[in-house]
Amino acid sequence: MHTKLLIRPVNFISRYQHWTQNRLIEFLEMFRGSYANAVFGKGAEDLQYIEDKAQNRLIWEPGVVSMDEMGFMIDYFKEVMLKNKYFNYLSDVRQDVFDNGIKLNVHRHYLKPDSAFHFNKEETEIQHFGNIFFEHHFNAKINSISISVNYYGQNQYASFEKLMELLLDDPNTIV
Numbered sequence: 001m002h003t004k005l006l007i008r009p010v011n012f013i014s015r016y017q018h019w020t021q022n023r024l025i026e027f028l029e030m031f032r033g034s035y036a037n038a039v040f041g042k043g044a045e046d047l048q049y050i051e052d053k054a055q056n057r058l059i060w061e062p063g064v065v066s067m068d069e070m071g072f073m074i075d076y077f078k079e080v081m082l083k084n085k086y087f088n089y090l091s092d093v094r095q096d097v098f099d100n101g102i103k104l105n106v107h108r109h110y111l112k113p114d115s116a117f118h119f120n121k122e123e124t125e126i127q128h129f130g131n132i133f134f135e136h137h138f139n140a141k142i143n144s145i146s147i148s149v150n151y152y153g154q155n156q157y158a159s160f161e162k163l164m165e166l167l168l169d170d171p172n173t174i175v
Helices: 010-022 024-039 067-082 160-168
Strands: 002-005 047-051 055-060 086-097 103-113 131-138 143-150
Touching: 010 024, 010 067, 024 047, 024 055, 024 067, 024 160, 067 086, 067 103, 067 131, 067 143, 067 160, 143 160
Parallel strands: none
Antiparallel strands: 002 086, 047 055, 055 143, 086 103, 103 131, 131 143
């Protein structure tokens, strides 16, 4: 396994900005539909949802989205959380090589609640979800996003559903 910092080149950033202005809403709607079907509806072939006491995780692999666009999605999700009392603890790139020689690339953002945030029951407007990982897994056969939330201690957390609502909300309606 090889790990290094994730640094987005200028051409990625300019393409990301164009994508957020022109295609973001379309991708949020696709993700929202898959999520709703998997969690609340009849199931979704392109989304897995795993829930337990220590972690909630989903994996979205729509099959019709380019690798760049999946990278744009995790960067967008990071931006949403930065606006919601989180800070980017680490962004890195990992490359895993398996016994059969297949390489899996992982671009990851690891976010933590702002250190100034305290678990104050009076601050009901602040939503704390635990530590959050946004990962883009890709190679010649795989192109997926993973969203994981890790819980620790006896702290109170907002639900994973609330996190997904925040992430998948239309950015034009966010105040």
